[in-house]
Amino acid sequence: MKKAVFLDRDGVINEVLTRRVKFVNNPKDFHLMKGVGTSIKLLNDAGILVFVVTNQGGVGLGYLKETMLQSIHEKMKKDLLKYNATLDDIAYCAHKPNQGCLCRKPEANMLLQLAEKYHIDLPLSIMVGDREPDIKAGKKAGCKTILVHQRTSDCFGADASFPSLHDAIPWILEQMIEA
Incomplete structure (x- = not known):
């Protein structure tokens, strides 16, 4: 079984609700947060699988089409390559908020499906997010969790x-090294 780090996208990997960008509905609105490229490269170098698990309710709400979301993810991968950093896979929930699906965080289905597909040992893995639904999803999946946030105690x-x-x-x- 392998170890993995699951990363939320908006607010962990890229800017959202900043002076420069409100929401990421277009590739031109995608900006890596400081240090993310080198951070993911360090995880890659340590042999840790890196996945993105992201709620993208803007698709279900009609703010962007799934093809545009794919373009945003392609830009993310391209931007990370500038640091020789790579993602092993990207999972997203395109359903509307409160639609009751099992894939939208705080549910754990995105993590569970990636764990099954890539033979991940969830108790030895970590979910990193910037909001409570990310932490709840990680806990439901059995992962350790990290909150990345500057504005909350x-x-x-x-x-x-x-x-x-x-x-x-x-x-x-x-x-990861101790486990």
Whole structure:
């Protein structure tokens, strides 16, 4: 069984609700957060699988088409390649919020399906997110969890909290190497 890091997209990998961008509905709105490229490269170099698990309700709500979402993900992969960083897979839920699907976080289906597909040992893996639904999904899947957030003192029960993915990398690597 393999170890993995599951990353939420908006707010962990790329900017959202910043001065530069409100929502990412077009590739031109996609901007990597500082340190993300080198952080994912460090995970790659450590032999840890890296997955993106993201709610993209804007598709279900009609703010963007699934083809545009694919273009955004292609830009994300291209931007990460500038750091020689790669993602092993991307899972997304395109359903509307409150639609009751099993794939939308805080449900764990995206993580569980990736774990089955790639033979991931979930208790030895980590979910990194910036909101409570991310932490709940990670917990439901049986992962350790990290909250990446600068504006809250509530960790929503996460195992650890850091201001950014970059700041979380030493803790992640320590957990992964010990396990």
